[in-house]
Amino acid sequence: MKPAQNITDSNSTKIGILDSGVGGLSVLLEIRKLLPNVAIDYIGDSAWCPYGTKSPEQIQERVITLSKHLIANGADLIVIACNSATIHAVEAVREKFTIPFVGMEPAVKPAAAATTTGNIGILATEASIAGEKFHHLLHTHAPPSKIKVITQPCPKFVDLVEAGNLTGSEVDVAITEYTQPMLDAGADTLVLGCTHYPFLRKSIQALVGSEITLIDTGAAVAKRTKSLLAETTSPSNEINIFTTGPLETLQTIFPTLCPELDNTTLSTLQLS
Numbered sequence: 715m716k717p718a719q720n721i722t723d724s725n726s727t728k729i730g731i732l733d734s735g736v737g738g739l740s741v742l743l744e745i746r747k748l749l750p751n752v753a754i755d756y757i758g759d760s761a762w763c764p765y766g767t768k769s770p771e772q773i774q775e776r777v778i779t780l781s782k783h784l785i786a787n788g789a790d791l792i793v794i795a796c797n798s799a800t801i802h803a804v805e806a807v808r809e810k811f812t813i814p815f816v817g818m819e820p821a822v823k824p825a826a827a828a829t830t831t832g833n834i835g836i837l838a839t840e841a842s843i844a845g846e847k848f849h850h851l852l853h854t855h856a857p858p859s860k861i862k863v864i865t866q867p868c869p870k871f872v873d874l875v876e877a878g879n880l881t882g883s884e885v886d887v888a889i890t891e892y893t894q895p896m897l898d899a900g901a902d903t904l905v906l907g908c909t910h911y912p913f914l915r916k917s918i919q920a921l922v923g924s925e926i927t928l929i930d931t932g933a934a935v936a937k938r939t940k941s942l943l944a945e946t947t948s949p950s951n952e953i954n955i956f957t958t959g960p961l962e963t964l965q966t967i968f969p970t971l972c973p974e975l976d977n978t979t980l981s982t983l984q985l986s
């Protein structure tokens with residue numbers, strides 16, 4: 715394991731990224747835009763997807779297992795490209811490992827700043843919504859005296875994205891089910907509080923209307939990641955995507971999710 719300060723010394727910068735499945739690829743795409751010249755290892759824990767219905771202990775155990783693997787493979791920094799995993803495990807991994815971890819949480823603060831109706835909707839997983847960290851976020855940035863918040867778990871969104879279904883009637887039915895109550899209540903700003911959801915952004919925007927603001931934190935996480943790396947060019951800029959699930963599924967959906975990515979290898983990963 716490398717100490718954090720080695721980020722500045724190393725001439726081969728590698729970022730590790732993890733998620734419960736393919737959702738974190740939405741964050742990888744943002745990171746790639748800002749950091750085209752670093753190596754990236756990504757693990758999608760599709761065998762354990764969804765994290766949204768798992769207990770905090772299970773999520774924590776998986777995040778530790780995936781982090782160990784990324785670090786053993788030379789990651790200088792790890793991005794937890796999963797709100798549920800950040801909420802339940804970021805403190806544990808920061809305590810356990812010496813490299814920096816970048817986490818992400820639903821964009822409550824930017825949504826509270828953006829709303830003009832004082833009414834926001836937060837789409838996130840069941841695990842995120844139940845997390846203490848999430849309640850702290852609400853309490854700090856969207857107290858009930860100032861902002862009306864409606865939260866909504868969206869398990870169907872995760873299943874749809876894991877299957878590579880980003881458009882069509884099944885997608886539209888799920889979007890309407892999850893967002894209509896928020897719109898009816900007057901929300902003008904919706905938070906995409908799970909990294910799978912930005913893959914449905916176009917379909918969501920088309921249904922809720924262009925006057926509704928959709929917010930996610932992928933770009934902000936990429937910016938934060940870049941700010942922590944002193945060295946942003948590396949001899950290799952290869953992207954290795956590992957899945958703990960079936961490789962064929964990843965191979966089928968990957969071109970739909972990340973059509974713009976090249977120099978990418980897809981593989982399976984067996985982890986105990």
Ligand code: DGL
Nearest residue numbers: 734764765766797798909
């Ligand atoms: N992509 C994840 C998140 O940001 C979790 C999706 C899931 O596995 O339920 O919360």
